[in-house]
Amino acid sequence: MSQVFSLPTFYRSASPTLLKQYFDERKLLTHFDWSLEGDALVEALSATIAQLHDSQIEIIEQDFMAISSVADEEGVIGLIDIIQTLRGTDSEAIIDALMENESYIDKFLWVSLHHPDAYNWLARMERVEKMTFKEDCLVGRHACSTDEESVEDLKELIQKFYKRQRRGRYCHIDVYSRQNPNQYYFFAYPEDYPRRDLNYDKGRLVPQIRRPVMEIVFIYDPQARNLKIHASKMRKIEVMQEAFCKTILDLPGIPEGSLRVYDLSRLLDPAFRFTTEPVDGIESVSLRMLKVKLNNTNNDKITYEADPHNGGAELVQTRINQAIAACGDTIVKKLDVLSAKITIKFAAREGQPAKKITFTITTPNSSTLENEKLDNIARKYLEIWGLVRLAITPSEEAA
DSSP states (O other), rough: OOOOOHHHHHHSSSHHHHHHHHHTTTTTTTOOOOOOOOOHHHHHHHHHTTTSSSHHHHEEEEEEEHHHHOOSSSHHHHHHHHHHHGGGGHHHHHHHHTSSSSHHEEEEEEEEEEEEOHHHHHHHHHHTTOOOOOOEEEOOOOOOOOOOHHHHHHHHHHHHHHTTTHHHHHHEEEEEEETTTTEEEEEEEEBBEEEEEEEEEETTTEEEEEOOOOOEEEEEETTTEEEEEEEOOOSSHHHHHHHHHHHHSSOSSTTOBBBEEEGOOOOOOOOOOOOOGGTTEOOOOOOOOEEEEEOOOOOOOOEOOOOTTTTTHHHHHHHHHHHHHOOOOOHHHEEEEEEEEEEEEEBBBBTTOOOOEEEETTTEEEOOOOHHHHHHHHHHHHHHHHHHOHHHHHHHHHH
16 A cells, blocks of 8 residues: 655646546636646646645545555455445446556546445445454354345344443444455444544634544454454443344354354464465564463463564573473463464565564454454464364354
């Protein structure tokens, strides 16, 4: 994704025709001379926009910054997937028209003007990739209801929960059924507590009352039999897991033993190795930190953190095992591995630079992994390495 943004750079990258369409829709710059070219156009456009009201300038900056942030090859691939999902048999003509735009900026500016629903869904999916889903629920493989009645039932249960907290009077849910991979996304927006903010209006500091929304995101993956929920303001999300299972999956509740939990005890085994597959392009895996709890009278904890230059788990394993051994044989037999930090380095490939991710996993089921491609590869390996305990079996699924 683009890292540096400036309005003049955006103007240089965008087609004047599309820029004119953007401002015409908003009834702005009606007398601007769009026949200008190059730096003359950029300078005149910058000067004209600078004369607008602060609130109008802020919206323009936000719109163009959002477009710039997704305008790359990965964004185009994601956008094509969304158009195919939303438009079905009509998608090919739309994709052909999209690809006629030369620059990445033009492609996304065009789709924001002509197919704003597809653009808005892309923005949501990009935001989802940055979210942290701290708990997975292995609910099994079931039919996923997306009809209006089922969604309304889910909304009512969400509202019922928040009503006890004197919020959630209103709630809206949007549903997106992704084709590749086959996943279902439910975005719920219950009303939060009102807030009184201080804002500038024409240079004056004034108070404003607003009613913000909370965002709850449900992701159900039938193939993985997994339900993930992002609800940043909830300490425990069992109530949302149960609501989804009852209304959308038509289950009596959360399946027994459905929670995915981490078992990090293997990381203390000197024979443990981070095995990987060539197809994922992983250069190295390093164990950066281990935290263990000694089940003694004081419930003491030991944490060792390092940066192994050659990857692997040996350095941290050796040092923390030495510390544990110093506590005596009785302690060694009674301890829990609470947390681990792991770094995965991916080799450069297909013109893409080398990348790495560092994440922390904490028992029973918390992690800092997000929903991006590399994070999902890491999730796959946590299972391969035996660090995840699966509690549901196919026989427990509904017929």
